[in-house]
Amino acid sequence: MRAYADAGADAIGLWELKLPEGGDAEALEQLADSGLGSAAAIPAIPSILPLPLMEGPDDPAARVDAICVSIHRLAPFEPSGIVCLTGPGDDRRDTVVEGLRTIGDEAERAGVRVGLEPINRIGGENWTIVSSLPDAVELLEDADRPSLGIQFDAWNLWNTPTLLDDIEQHVDRFVGVHVADWREPTRSWCDRVLPGDGVADLPAILGALDRAGWDGYYDVEIFSDNGAFGNAWPDSLWDVPADELARRARDAFERAWGARNRTTVDQVSPGAL
Numbered sequence: 447m448r449a450y451a452d453a454g455a456d457a458i459g460l461w462e463l464k465l466p467e468g469g470d471a472e473a474l475e476q477l478a479d480s481g482l483g484s485a486a487a488i489p490a491i492p493s494i495l496p497l498p499l500m501e502g503p504d505d506p507a508a509r510v511d512a513i514c515v516s517i518h519r520l521a522p523f524e525p526s527g528i529v530c531l532t533g534p535g536d537d538r539r540d541t542v543v544e545g546l547r548t549i550g551d552e553a554e555r556a557g558v559r560v561g562l563e564p565i566n567r568i569g570g571e572n573w574t575i576v577s578s579l580p581d582a583v584e585l586l587e588d589a590d591r592p593s594l595g596i597q598f599d600a601w602n603l604w605n606t607p608t609l610l611d612d613i614e615q616h617v618d619r620f621v622g623v624h625v626a627d628w629r630e631p632t633r634s635w636c637d638r639v640l641p642g643d644g645v646a647d648l649p650a651i652l653g654a655l656d657r658a659g660w661d662g663y664y665d666v667e668i669f670s671d672n673g674a675f676g677n678a679w680p681d682s683l684w685d686v687p688a689d690e691l692a693r694r695a696r697d698a699f700e701r702a703w704g705a706r707n708r709t710t711v712d713q714v715s716p717g718a719l
Contacts, residue, residue: 495533527621550591
């Protein structure tokens with residue numbers, strides 16, 4: 447939090463996995479003292495269906511129960527939204543919809559919003575059944591809960607052919623925006639780079655978000671494996687000191703933001719994950 451505040455950030459994202467048991471009161475006090483707002487929050491169990499690449503119960507009902515517990519734990523931090531993934535399994539759509547309804551009801555009781563996050567169509571089979579904004583909207587309409595929205599993620603959606611139009615049409619559903627760039631070639635889902643260091647047309651995406659009226663946080667979310675997920679990339683950003691990385695992330699975002707007035711997304715054919 448000190449590194450983010452010193453770098454001039456307005457807010458910080460929250461991962462429940464980083465909260466020590468019994469330490470929530472202290473964490474809330476530290477957040478208040480930092481002057482930072484609270485961007486998107488990620489629950490310890492982030493998906494309704496099991497994720498092959500992350501630990502957690504196999505039973506979707508148990509996973510939904512865990513997400514609901516997390517909603518109440520994270521709500522006092524007043525995040526912009528709490529992220530939820532579907533998990534993989536196209537044949538389990540009804541299970542996902544029922545889970546979203548339960549999660550939506552619990553979010554309404556807790557006074558927070560939950561953002562369903564579509565995952566990139568390349569490699570997303572391990573994470574999701576939705577890979578575009580229209581896919582996510584269709585699920586949300588089936589679930590029909592006002593506390594449910596969309597967590598927009600530029601890394602996951604940059605190569606969607608209709609992205610700029612989709613942003614304009616669905617921005618009112620967004621509860622948060624994640625920003626990262628796509629390395630080419632990409633070595634895994636956990637190999638993202640700072641804005642401007644990849645091939646995604648982030649200035650065009652940021653321009654579309656700005657024109658569509660998004661006025662919430664732009665949350666730079668970088669996964670850059672240093673061995674935590676099985677690949678110790680020698681150029682991992684996670685090995686960069688927090689103070690330096692926070693400054694670099696702010697500067698990189700500001701450069702992309704300053705170039706945001708372009709209106710087309712460059713389509714690059716990325717490598718498989």
